[in-house]
Amino acid sequence: MGTTSLRRGLPRVPGGEPWPPAGLAPSPAAAPAVQAEPELIAPAHPSAPAASVVETVAEAEPPAVASAPAVPAAPPAAPAPAPAAVTEKPVRPKAEPRLYGSRTLGQWIKLVVLLAVGAVAAAAILVLAARGVTTLPGVSEFLEKYPGAYDLPDTAEPGFPWWAQWAHFFNIFLMVLIIRSGYQVRTEQKPPAFWTPKRGGKKISINLWLHQSLDILWLANGLIFVVLLFASGRWMRIVPTSWEAFPNTLSALLQYMTLDWPVETGWVNYNSLQQLMYFLVVFIAAPLAAITGVRMSEFWPKDAKALNKIYPVEVARAIHFPTMLFFVLFILIHVFLVFATGALRNLNHMFGGTDVVNWVGFWLFAAAIAVTAAGWYAARPLVLAPIAKLFGQVSSR
């Protein structure tokens, strides 16, 4: 061993001793000139404080740490920690309440209670106001004249054909996964995997690949549905055929708001509010979602200058997401009303294809939900990657 003490640097663990531990360098390395140099020693925390405190030191006062090794400290014989470090130790900050998102648990509870109370109050006001409106002069005559539905043309057939039931099921399955994958695309920061088309082209998130692949299936499903809808003449169930549809819609809405709901005859004829909403969903919202989605996708011709000036991508981006919100709101109200207005009979209409009250439709509905849940569970990179590989290249970066 020589007589030169080892040069020491930053500690290897927070709050630890400078590294390497104090010691003497082997003699062959100790040149006389080096011996005369003053030692440089990094600061140490003498009392080995708790890790959290140490981190605070480092975060609060990086300049102190950064500049500290330049401070010449104890002589080689006594490599004791520099006392200056003690005075720099800040007081432990008060433990802050834990945040969930932007609020603490207490604040969240308060917010949720307030919102719930507000929602109930608003609903009560709405119902009372609606009931108040029905007492106004002329309103009951209006409700009598427009009971909420109008008679369909004589050619209209009752019931739901098998293809409508299947299209409805595929629509449930695809919509759930489309909304989920779309939301994943919107919120993900680092995609779990990427997909590149076989013919080459831009690399996209595997979630976006899933979203767009499902979109194509959904559009095919919708196209078949619409073609059969018009070919079978059943289109008049969901497309208004009379101006009476509009006052009747208003009437149905008012009746829903009074909680004195219009009588359900869904097997034969929807009320006008239903008809108008189904029309909006099938013929307005769905095409809107599709055309705005295509605009943002790689399918869109990027170089069509005039077209892109008329229809900029920002417009599509601004419409696509609210359209999804509309769909979600529609689905919530739709499902709520299906269950609130004779669940077993309604489920038999759309899933069983009959107008009777038994559990067949319910179990078919349950099976549809189970299949959809399985799809949700399976829609993960591990399962998607082998499928995506059939259509292109999958990579993790």
Next chain:
Amino acid sequence: MKIIVLVKEVPDTYGDRKLNLETGLADREASETVIDEIGERALELALTYADANEGTEVAVLSLAPEGATATIRKGLAMGAGSATHISDEALRGADLGLTAETLAAAIRRVEFDLVITGNVSTDGSGGMIPAMLAELLDVPLATGLSSVQISDGAVSGSRPVESGVQQVSATLPAVISITEALPGPRFPNFKGIMAAKKKPVEVLTLADLGVTADNPDAARSIMLTVAEKPPHAAGVKIIDEGDAGEKLADFLIENRLA
């Protein structure tokens, strides 16, 4: 043929990466950890060769903190046959010399034909490990290869340098390092992930390898200071009022850029 691929667990470059301002070491809690992509490419090269040549054994080797086993298993899921994980508290903050010494000790324990590494890691950016390994193992070295051909007794490839592209070759056993020009890694499939759970992961300590981290006779690097990257300052805007040329010239002279 036995191929050893070096992989390194690094903080994901996708997010913010941090140094601990007290120790100067990477703050591994601050970001997600992944296998460095260049290491995955190195593994892809080995696996591509193994797919085409039966009897090829591919093993991954990593020197990483204790919790890195899950990350290393991803290499097994991609298709490597076995993994060795060197983990020891004494390796915390290990410099390049100690790292290479330790890796070489682990490689020497087995018969190998080829060691494949990335040319440089995304966190340390040292790029010296391949050369140090070749020196310690006393085998030929070919660095920074942008294409690689492995044959029975030799390895060759092209090595872009400033003045052109070198064609280099070496007899096996050898150490090579590759660049990002090589193909990206395959995506682990379900079968691979299930199989990876059954593949052996050997965890070694310095004592197993007979390496001493704090040998005073060996020179080791120490870190003296560490500081956070200063925030970007606003740049200087020069507005042309007829004298922009002069102002630009003054700016360049002032900043010693002229």
